[in-house]
Every structure is written in structure tokens, then in C-alpha cells.
Amino acid sequence: MNVETLESEYLPLIEAKKQTHIRLMRSLLESDSIMNIGTRNYGYFRYNIQNNSCKQYTNITGKETSISENSIETFYQDLEGTIWIGTSNNGLNKFNRENDSFTRVIIDETSKDSKRVRSIVQDEQGRSWFATSNGLYLKSNTSNEKFARYAHSDHTVSTLTNNSIYDIYIDNSGVMWLGTYAGGVNYTNLNRKKIYHFKYVPGNNFFLNNKIVQCFAEDKRGNLWIGTENGGLNVLNKKTGKYYYYKAIGDENSLSSNNVKCLAFDDKNGLWIGTYQGGLNYLDLDKNKFYHFKYQENNENSISDNSIYSVLYDSNKNIWIGTRKGLCLIDNRNKKIKRFSVKRDFLSSINYDSYHN
Numbered sequence: 587m588n589v590e591t592l593e594s595e596y597l598p599l600i601e602a603k604k605q606t607h608i609r610l611m612r613s614l615l616e617s618d619s620i621m622n623i624g625t626r627n628y629g630y631f632r633y634n635i636q637n638n639s640c641k642q643y644t645n646i647t648g649k650e651t652s653i654s655e656n657s658i659e660t661f662y663q664d665l666e667g668t669i670w671i672g673t674s675n676n677g678l679n680k681f682n683r684e685n686d687s688f689t690r691v692i693i694d695e696t697s698k699d700s701k702r703v704r705s706i707v708q709d710e711q712g713r714s715w716f717a718t719s720n721g722l723y724l725k726s727n728t729s730n731e732k733f734a735r736y737a738h739s740d741h742t743v744s745t746l747t748n749n750s751i752y753d754i755y756i757d758n759s760g761v762m763w764l765g766t767y768a769g770g771v772n773y774t775n776l777n778r779k780k781i782y783h784f785k786y787v788p789g790n791n792f793f794l795n796n797k798i799v800q801c802f803a804e805d806k807r808g809n810l811w812i813g814t815e816n817g818g819l820n821v822l823n824k825k826t827g828k829y830y831y832y833k834a835i836g837d838e839n840s841l842s843s844n845n846v847k848c849l850a851f852d853d854k855n856g857l858w859i860g861t862y863q864g865g866l867n868y869l870d871l872d873k874n875k876f877y878h879f880k881y882q883e884n885n886e887n888s889i890s891d892n893s894i895y896s897v898l899y900d901s902n903k904n905i906w907i908g909t910r911k912g913l914c915l916i917d918n919r920n921k922k923i924k925r926f927s928v929k930r931d932f933l934s935s936i937n938y939d940s941y942h943n
Contacts, residue, residue, distance in 0.1 A: 621906075622669065623913065624658025630671060630681075633926075643688075651687040653679050662706035664714060672703025678716065693723050693733050705754045707762075709776055715762065717751035722764065736781070738769075746772055747783050755802035757810065765799030771812065784822070791829050794820050796844075803849035803857065805871065811857065813846030819859070834864065842867055842878050850897040850905070858905055860894030866907055879923075889914050890925050 623631040629644035630653055646652040655676035662670045669681040671688075677700070678691040694700035699720035708714050712727030721737035739745045748769025755763045756776075764772040771784040771794065787793035796817025803811045812820040818833035818841050834841040843864025850858045859867040865880035866889055882888040889907060896908030905916040913926040 621913075622661050624661065624671070626657045626674070629653060629656040630658055643686075650690065653688045654690045659702065659704050660706055662708070662714075664708045665712060670706050670714070672706055672716070673701070675701055677701045678703050691731055693718065694720065694735065699749070704752055707754045707756055709756060709762070710760065711776075715754055717754045717764065719750045721746060721749040722751055722754075745781060747785065752798075752800050753802060755804075757802075757804045758808065763802050763810065765802060765812070768797050770794050770797050771799050791831075792827055794829065795831050795833075796820070800846060801848050803851055805851060805857070806855065811849055813849055813859070814844070815846075816844050818844040819846055832869070838878075839874075839876050841876065842880070847893075847895050848897045848908075850899045852899045852905070853903065858897045858899065860897045860907065862893050865889060865892040866894050866897070886925065887923065889923065 619634055619636045621633045621635060623633055623640075625631070629642055631640050631642050633640045643653050645654060645656050653671065653673075655673040657674035658671060659674050660672040662672075664670065669683075671679040671681060673679065678693055680689040680691060682689060693703070693716060697720045700718045700723065702719040703716055704719075705717035706714065714725045714727075716723040716725070716733070721735050723733040723735055725731070725733050737746055738749050746764070746766065746769065748766040750767035750769075751764050752767060753765040755765075757763065760776055762774050762776055766772060769783075770786050772781050773784070774781045784794055786795070786797035788795065794812070794814070794817065796814035798815035799812055800815060801813040805811065808824055810822040810824060812822065814820060818831060821830045821832070822828075823830070832841055834844045841859070841861065841864070843861035845862035845864070846859060847862055848860035852858065855871045857869045857871065859869060861867060865878060868877040868879070869875070870877070879889050881890060881892045889909060891909035891911035893910040894907055895910070896906070898906040900906065903918040905918075907914040907916070915924040915926065916922075917924055
């Protein structure tokens with residue numbers, strides 16, 4: 587893809603009398619035809635890309651088979667094809683494709699903070715992990731809905747540094763990484779279960795340069811890329827234990843913002859970087875060169891907003907971008923940026939459906 591010669595076009599997704607902001611925070615592909623979209627305040631959308639149709643799902647008071655809340659934090663498709671939906675304040679949902687309904691799942695009846703589900707992953711053993719504001723929860727691959735909790739405690743060994751977890755990431759070697767609020771990075775070999783920490787220590791390249799960690803990605807060499815709230819990108823060489831930092835320094839060949847919200851590698855050794863108020867960045871690792879994509883008023887050839895909450899690289903080599911003002915697609919076939927406007931509130935999550943529904 588020649589990222590220097592992109593054009594754009596506007597595509598309406600949902601029409602309404604008044605357009606308000608939409609925020610995408612997460613992304614997961616379900617198929618070549620279905621995109622799942624989560625919003626803040628306006629529920630869950632299933633968008634059929636092929637015929638440009640969209641169906642909305644919202645909470646219905648008194649109806650237990652409706653989605654539990656209209657503010658969506660994250661999606662995950664497990665090994666059996668089930669779509670799990672984490673909400674901002676009312677827990678976990680499973681989407682039932684057969685009858686367009688939802689099953690609500692209670693993670694922890696004793697904790698209000700467990701109802702905020704920010705990230706979901708499944709390991710090779712089929713166990714599901716849920717990042718909440720009340721720690722990390724584990725659901726085994728059995729039919730029951732019981733959860734085990736991992737949390738911060740007074741013990742310094744095998745404990746989380748902070749219970750508020752932003753992201754979970756399992757790398758190619760099977761290590762699980764947790765990004766926390768103000769507690770840096772926690773990680774564990776899932777077979778040993780001991781939890782280790784990378785904390786914030788300024789001026790020491792064996793540690794993070796910021797304590798708020800929002801996202802992860804892994805490159806072809808096994809290096810771990812870590813997006814922070816105010817420290818830019820921290821790159822961990824797992825062989826040496828040393829970090830390298832990319833920060834916004836006001837230079838064209840640097841990050842446009844130190845608040846990194848999301849990351850996605852493509853197949854050309856390039857990293858797509860979503861930032862808060864700094865637009866979309868692309869880092870060509872072979873050339874060590876940055877490209878910037880920013881919103882420009884009255885210019886539909888630009889992205890729709892400079893706050894990016896989700897970036898996804900699909901099987902057709904397209905880039906999907908979730909912003910505070912809608913969904914954008916960098917189309918690999920014609921090198922255009924397409925704007926999809928969902929005329930609702932903030933988009934919080936996107937994914938593709940591997941089932942053609």
C-alpha cells in the first residue's frame with residue numbers, strides 16, 4: 587500500500603436527523619461481510635458490508651434477552667464462534683445469532699467494578715480471560731459460568747499491581763500481558779501462573795516510561811509494542827529486557843501524540859497507531875519512517891477525527907479505523923479512505939463476524 591497517495595470518499599452507514607459522535611475503541615473481525623460496531627450510549631450494530639445494511643441492538647427495559655447496556659467497551663469471538671460483548675457498566679453479554687438475542691453473564695455479584703469489562707481473550711487451552719476495573723477474571727472451558735479472580739493484594743509476588751486493567755494480550759509464545767491503570771505492565775506464563783511486573787521508572791531503559799498502559803502488539807521479531815497514555819510507544823526487546831521509546835517530539839518523523847490508544851501490524855512490517863487527538867500514525871519499520879493522517883476541516887479526503895480508538899488490519903489488507911466521529915476504511919483495492927457515518931453516539935468497538943450473519 588502506498589500510504590502517501592490516498593484519496594477518500596464519504597459513505598453513509600445509518601441515516602438519522604442529527605449526527606452525533608461515534609467512538610470505536612476495539613476491533614475484531616467476524617467475517618469478510620459482517621462488522622460488529624459498539625457505541626457509547628446507542629448499543630450494538632451489526633453492519634453488512636456487502637449490501638451496506640445495518641441492524642441496531644439496544645437495551646430494552648425489562649427484557650432480559652436484550653443487551654444489558656447501550657455503552658459497549660469490547661468484543662471477542664471465542665474458538666467456538668461465540669461473540670462476547672463487554673459493557674461499560676453492566677457486565678458481560680453473549681450474542682445468540684440464531685434468535686438475535688443476548689445472554690447476560692454475571693462475572694462477580696459482589697463487585698460493581700467487575701461490571702466494566704474492557705478486554706477479553708481466550709488462551710490455547712480454551713480458557714477465557716476478562717479484564718475489568720476489579721481485576722482479572724478467569725473462566726475455565728467448562729459449561730459452568732464460574733469465574734476465578736486475580737487481583738492486587740499486599741503480597742508483592744503473584745499479585746496484580748493495579749486492579750483496573752485496560753487490555754489483555756497473549757503473545758506468540760503464550761505469555762499473557764496486562765496493561766493497567768497506573769500499575770504498568772503485568773505478565774505471566776500461563777502454565778506457571780506467577781505474575782511479574784514492569785513498572786514505571788523514569789530514565790531507566792529497563793523499565794516503562796509511563797505507568798498507564800492501554801494496548802499491545804507484537805512484531806515479527808517477537809518485540810512487544812506497548813501503547814501508553816502519556817509516554818508514547820514503549821518497545822520491549824524480550825531477549826534483552828531493554829526498552830526503546832518512540833515519543834511525540836514535534837518532528838514529522840515522530841509520533842503525533844504520546845497518548846496511544848490502539849495498535850495493529852500489517853503484513854509489510856508496518857505498524858498502524860491510533861492516538862488521542864493526534865490522528866492516525868503509520869510507522870514503516872524497515873525505513874523507520876512515520877506517516878501521519880489527520881482530520882482536516884471541510885476535507886473529506888482526510889480521516890473523520892483525530893481521536894482514534896480502534897485500528898484493525900483485515901484479511902483483504904484493508905485498515906479499519908474507529909474514531910470519535912465514525913468509522914473509516916483505508917481500502918487496499920483503490921487506495922481510498924472511505925468514511926462510514928453511523929449517526930449515533932460514540933463508537934466503542936468493532937469486529938468482523940466469521941459467520942456470514
